Amino acid sequence: MDFNLVNIKPCDNTFFGDGNQFNFDISNLIKSKNTPYPSVFFGAIFTAILTHNDKFRKAFFQNGRYDHESILKIGQIYLFNEESKSVYIKAPMDLFANSKSEISFGKFKNNAGNLNSLSYEYILEIPAGMDYKRIENMYINIKNIHDSYSKKQGIRVELKDENQLFVKNHKIGIGINKNTKKTEEGKLYQIEQTEFIDNNWSYIVEYKINKDYLKNSIYKEIEVKNLDKGYLKLGGENKPCKFKTIYNDKIERFNSKKTGNLNSGIYKILFTSETYFPKGIDSFFKKNNIRILGVSNDKPIYIGGYDMQGKGTIRKMYKGYSAGTVILVEFNNNSNTKDIYELLKNDSVKGFNNCVILKEDF
Template sequence: MTKKYLKIRPLDTLFFRTGKPFSGGEVSWTESSLLPNPSVFWGAIYSMLMTHGIVDCEKVKSQNPVERKKELEKLKLGRVFLYDGNKGVDRLYLPVPLDTYYEKDNENKTGVFKLIKDANSHLSLSNYQGIPNYKLVAHKDTVIEGSKEAFIDSTSFSNNIYLYPKRGNLSIKSHSKLIEKSHKVGVKRNNQSHTAEEGMLYRINSSQFKEDIYFVVELEVEDHEKKFPSKGLLKLGGEGRGVSYEFFTKERKIHKIKTKLLNSFDESFNYLRLYLYSPTFFDSGTGIDELKEAGFEILSACLGKTQTIGGFDILKNKPKAMQKAVPAGSIYFLRTTPKLSYQKIESKLNQVLKPCDKGFGLFEILPLTIKE
């Protein structure tokens, strides 16, 4: 498998359906998520691989499950970033960790909740209270808001500002500063008379990307014959809107994130933050039960609102059943006993989160210091 990074540029507004039902008439408003689920990218890129003969279409349709599985495994999706290349800014953005906050009177002043062991401390903005005497508190005694619907600059990770907030303010941008909502009104027409049907007015919203805002998609692809074109066009999201792609050449910016984080770990440790890069499915809904069964103590957690995710099954040729997922940016504060190596903890978490080829279940292990 060859690792590649694609810079994907929207050529139009993009529409990404949510899990809400929409039929027109009675339900006249359909919501669009601002950003697509990872599987949307997987489907668009996989279709392109079929077009260029990297994937054998006949084997995908084959009744032989081994052949079909082999073809589907030719593409593995990794992390998805937003990239700002406007006027030399050159920034990569990730889903904001939900244990971050900003001062209500000054959004530029940011911080990260600190986990402390103190039964009398005030609990701040955590929607899961694990072990009772572990509390999340803000650094300052001021009115604050938890970060949501925002992105964090990757330099906040690679420069360790997120891990050590006293080094400076986090670089956090709200969604609206990079992507705007665009609204469209339509009406269903009768196929015979080509006239508007009564009561069938509807509205949809879509995502309008600001100038020089792109996606950067990490992927691994089986391409022995080097058929993968270095640039081209894809259809992405609802209505098959057009996007262009080319190889992203600044891979060092991405590799630096992991390298810097790994340098923060001791040989073995027992406190950690678990950060979700992408939506993650758990049988229990929240992942709390699965993490406990794997031997982790959940000290606290900052979890986003549950997402409902569907999709289309190309093998069964029908829509997939809706599933609930914990959203990207969610944070779990964990403890292991005894201390374990990074590799051992990563292995255990892989079994719990089950990262898949379509980009769900991706995570990062982050150091955690507890104030006893």
């Protein structure tokens, strides 16, 4: 596997914004995500690399080109239970559960006769029978993805609700007038904070330092070492986290099963991280001769950030798709899964657009 793995464990509760601008007229609660956007881990890991490589840090800031996106690549982000050694990602959005916690699969059905401007050719149907509802805020064991999930064996799928992994805390804040420096009436608010439910849980992040780029740049005389162990800061409040390099055979097996050739036919693309396309999803897939047949997703997310080179200016906000989104597609020509993964990754940066491609059998 090309990527290194770093285990990151927050020392305290954290705040991870969701990209939406806070408005007192709508709510007085600022919500925190369970897992931050991949770009947050990108910033934290790159800062840790700078901190632990003195010569590189000096050269990077003297360089002034801010070529950090060429130097560091972020892959998949996982949730890790140190006691069971199990690894999880966001669960696919074509899974349903009933009141007895029985898992079933939604089925994409041809809807060509009822198309409108907002529709795709296939829609996801709720399983027949009991009171099934699409799962929300759940996580799936990665060992299930290429096995019980791809084979539609619901009884073998292991899911965990977010409440089994995270707890939410709240702290009170109050708005201050920038001119008078006094508190403003009606500007009392709550900040939601995220914390793992116990000390067994942590994040695992795939990262890679682009050694080839470094060798052919102004850094060619500088050795840039991978991370070992130490502390980094994460999230909107820069909370300290312990980190250490690890190896995980489950992640190794998960990634090894991604490779292979794709014959012409219908497949599911499962987004395993937040995903966005600067020119739109339809434009991206059409450009690469892939036809979208259907989508199962949640409400849109909004992905922005800050531009280091622009002195902290806010970047353009993009409309995106949550991890767990399922896209039904048709490949018309033989392709290689590696090529598709690379196309998706190249259309974004900083750890977005990770996915798994699985054959869909009707």
